[in-house]
Each structure stands twice: as structure tokens, then as C-alpha cells.
Amino acid sequence: MKHIKEMVRCLAAVALVAAVAVSAGCRGKSAETSGETAVKPEAVNLMTEAKLLRLYKGEGYYRAEVVNPWDTASMLGAYLLVERGVEPDSVPEGAFTRIDVPLERSLVYSSVHAGIIDEMGAAGAVAGVADGEYFKKSPYRERIAGGGIVNVGSSMSPSMEAVVALSPDAILLSPFENAGHGVIERAGVPVVECADYMEATPKGRAEWVRFFGLLYGRGAEADSIYSVVRDSYDGLSEKVAHSGERPLVLTEMLTDGYWFVPGGASYMARLIQDAGASYPWCNDGSAGSLQLDFSSVYAKAADADYWLIRTYGHDMSLDDLRSVYLLNSQFKAFKDGNVFVANTAEVPLFEEFPFHPEKLLMEYASIFHPEVTGENLRYFKRAKGY
């Protein structure tokens, strides 16, 4: 009798296990077979390199989420991009800023964003800008001068009256930490938080062009631009990675006792390393700038092979560099004449590199590895006077 009871218990246990297994198997099969329809298309983030932007395709709309760069657990903005004049069948739940696309009368604060919008062929959809004096390239310069594009004044404190009179369909601006946008937020116009400048990788920032493409109805053009950038960047970095020697590179210079260098996890540090060079602060985990003094820099980079400096409005010579601070001449790069200077008032470095990092990568590779790429400098010049 006792054995019979044990057998019954065993059978019951086996049956239970079998039932659970079959049930689980059925569920798995069900999920596999109906995978294409059960998983909503929205669930796939279309961005592959950008960390601060998530882009999802829904039925009749795109959903974009901009991550707060200073608190990545929160959102800086969430947008629903809906084709102008078309009402989607359904919209996702949640608080979104609805933007009717393509934009037709946008207000763009940054000449960098305006540049890529022009490259996509949508410059005509820019009706207003801020800090108009920084828009030095065609067609914006002429249109601002001719009044075709309204300059609403300083991006830090734009003229509210000019913004209201312009009545833009969206405002594209760069956010700052713990700072709102003042009265602009009360204008009832969608504000697109362009946090691309906080991306830590060159390709991550460049990929934001795909978001701008959707905003301006130039999705195909934007995808094409980005794929060319990505392929060129990857190809070149792969090429110089095998060149063997990795020179040590120093950047920027002492200004009034402070030397700001890019942190080890920053965009510029990444670009230098992708160009086949070593960076003195590569082990630092900071994505921003490091505020150092001369001693700290000299202790790490006295033997740097190359020194890259960006100035504004002045082609600095080695004599200038020495006269600014005598100890600058102690660096190996200075003694070897390997100081390269980009006068950003004259070359479009800041305007181009955010969405075309492959151009700056090529520049760096030309400096560090001319044997691989040839010496073809677009932004930098070797400092004269040595």
C-alpha cells in the first residue's frame, strides 16, 4: 500500500513536470511563431551609436526620446514626429511633444545644426536663427543679411517678440545643465533639445543627423549621409590602427594658469585614439574637460610627439607660443616643430566636425600617420617659426 502511494506521488510529480515543460514549450513556440507581429515595431531603437537619443518607428509616427546627459536616468525631451496633416491611427501613451513634420519654419540656434540641415537640402525650412553672426556660410549668411532669415538675437536671451513674430513650428537648441529656456518655453512652440554635443563618441554625435532628417522630411538623405560618415570613419580608423607606431598627442594650451584638456572618455580623446595616437589622459574616466595646471600637463605630456592647438582669429607661431608662456618651449613637440594650429575663425572646424567626424579623423591621421594617408591638412597648419 505504501509503495502504491509512493508510485502515485512519483507519477503525479512526473505529470506535473511534464505539464509545466509542455506548457513552457508551447509558450516558447507561440512567441517564436508570432514574433513578427507580437513585438511592436516601436520596440526597436533605430539609433545604433548615439547614447543620448532613442528613436522608434511607430505606425504613422516616429517617437524620439532625448536622454538627459547630466542624469541619464531621466529624459530631457520626448517627441512624437507626425506627418503634417496626417493623423496616426494610434499614438503611444505618455507625455510627448507633438511635432508636425516636415518642419517648414524652424528656428535654429546653432550654425552646426543649420549646416547639416543645409547639407540635407532643407535650408529653406530654416526661418530664424539665434546668434546670427556665427552663421558664416551660404545660404544662411546671405539670407540673414537680406532679411529672409530672422535673427532673434543672443541664444542665451533671445528676443521673445522676434520669436513670437516669427511663429516657428519648432525651435532647435542646445540644452545646458540645470538651465531652462526661459520665456521661450512659454511660447507654445515645440523645443527640440539637441543634446548631440554631449555625445561621447564621434559616430554617436554624427548619428543624430538621422533625427534631423526625420524632422525635415529628409530621412533618406540623412541615412545616406550617416552611412558614408560611418563607413569612412571605420575604414580610416581600421587603416591607421595597424600602422604600428602610436605617437603621444597633447592638446590645447595654458590660458591664464589653467590648461583645459579633454577627459579620457571624451569625444576628442576618442577621436585622437581612433586616429592611431595615444592620449596622455586615456585612463581618465571623465567625458568632459579636465582643468589642470602646467605641472600636471607637463608631468604627463612633456614627451608628447604632437601638439594640437585651436585658436580663434590668430595663426599662432612657435614664437607666439613661447612668448605666451616660456615653458611651452620645454615640450618635445615644440622642440621638434610638431605643433599644429587650427585658427577656428578662418577654418570651418567647429561647423563641420560634429556631423562629419571622418573629416577631422582624416586630419588627425594626416598629422600622426602621413605615411598612411598622405599629408592633406584641411583645418590645421604646422606652427611657423621653428
Added chain:
Amino acid sequence: MMKRETTGGNRRAAVAIWVAAVAIAFFFAGMVFCGTVEIPADAVARVLFGDVDDAVVLTIVRDVRIPMALTALVAGMALSVSGLLLQTTFNNPLAGPSILGISTGASLGVAVVMLGFGGWLGAGLGCYAGILAGAFAGAAVVMFLLLLFSMAVRGNSMLLIIGILIGYLASSAISLLNFFSTQQGVHSYVIWGMGNFGGLTWERLGVMGVSVAVCLAGASLFVKPLNALLLGRRYAGSMGVDVRRTRNWLLVISGALAAVVTAFCGPVGFLGLVMPHVARMSTGTSNHVWLFPATVLFGGAGALLCAWLSVVCGGGQIIPVNAITPIISVPVIIYVIVNRKKL
């Protein structure tokens, strides 16, 4: 009895001066041995005794740390004496180079150079001479205006108020320049405005040191008139002091001291206001025979302390000097205000 008191006061003042001198030695050594880069003390000592075995360590200790410590020392001395001269001249414990608009005038001169030329001067170049010239010119303009008004205004308090108003005007002009400037220009100006003692090489330190030494020597000639001014304008006049002329000279010297420091180190705040009070409280006397050297030494020690803290508290980075000086100075200022009757 009087003689005994005076002797006791002298002894206290002498002790205070020795304390200040020891503090200078202590903080100076701290600046030389501690920095943003870890260098073993024996390696630093070898550099000091000329037994060099590492070129990088040599450069850091000899050409960076020692000039920085000397810059702080000289700047502190200059600002403190500037403050002392102004406080006695205006008979106001809250007078100082920054209050009178002289530092702000120097800042405006630098702002014109950095921001008024599209920012390219401030990008660092020939510009260094431009920044020096701008600081001197700005301070000189404010001093000239003060001297001009001193002919029309009798009371020191009124002249002090005019100085404060001129400072506001200069600040307004700086704000306007910032508003219309390029981002690069604003960036350069903001960095300059942080104040620092670490931007001078031996060559420039020599220029600054000689300039300050000349001004301090000039100021030391006014010790007796300063004591007379403590007793009031009329009493000073009765002692044969040409009050207006003395006041004008003191303004020029204090303005020159503030301008030199602002030109080389940026607008370093609070030291000029506070260190004369530290000297007064330590020496327990208002007699400038003692107060003047004590202010020189306490000023140097205070600036060295601020510079040392800016280095050791930054965790490998340099904290702006102007972030440190208020922490040390504000409690002293509040103490002075609360206990004003005792001064």
C-alpha cells in the same frame, strides 16, 4: 606707564610680525613641496640643493612651483598694502582696491582687450602685453577720475561713494562687452577672472616683483603721514601734512599696486580688504610703523595660504583662487563689522 604700554604693544607687534614671517616660510615650503603632481619630498629637496636627476621634476619645482609661490607672496603683499593705504586714507575699514573701483577698472581694461577686439587678443597672443596694458590703462583711468573728483569733493566718504559708483559703471561696461562678445572671448575672460598665481614665469615675475617693490618702497615713505591721517584731516593738517596731496599720492600708489596684481594674476578679491585687519588684530596697534610691515607680511602669508589651498584641495586640479579667498576672508570681514567699535 605710557612707556610700558608702548613697549608691551611693540612686543606684541614684533611677535605678530615674526609669526607672519614664520607663516610665510611654512606656506612657501608647502607650495614647493606639495603640488598637483606627486613628487617625493627628497626629489624636491634635491632640486633645491642643485642635485638634479630628473628634468621634468626640475622644471616643475624650479620653474612652476617656486615662481607660483613667489607670485602669491608678492601679490598678497601688494594687495594688502593697497588695502591698508585706502582704509587709512578714507578712514573706512571696508575700503579696498576692489571696493574703490580700481580693480574693476583694471578688469574693464582687460575686458576691452579680450572682448572688444573680437576675442582674438584674448586667445593668448601678443595679447599678453595687451592684457597688461589694458589692466594698467583701466586702473589708471579710474584713478584719474578719482583724483579729478577729489578736487571737487572734500569729504573722504563722498569720494569713496564716487569710487564705488565708478566701479558699478565699469561693471556695467564689462557686462555689455560680454554680451556682445564672441563665445571664445567670454571664455577667455571668465578664465582670467578666476584669478591665478600660476601663470608667471621667472621673467614676468621679475617685472611684477620690481614694480611691486617700487610701489611698496614709495608707500613706506608715507608711514608718518598715514599715522597723522588716523587722527583726522584737521589734525594732520596742523602737523604740516598736505592732506590733499598725500591723499592723491596714496591713491596713485594703492591704485598702481592693485593694477599690477590684476594685470599679472587677474582680479584677486578680498585679500586687500581683509589682510590689513588681520595685521591690525594681530599687532594690536594702528601705528603704521608696525602696521605697515605687518600688513606686508600677513598679506604675503594670506595669499600663500590661499594659493596652497587652491593646489592641495583640488585633487590634482587647481581650484580658482577667487573661490578660496572669500572662504578665508568673509569671516574676518564679518568679525570686523560686528566688532567695529573695538577697532
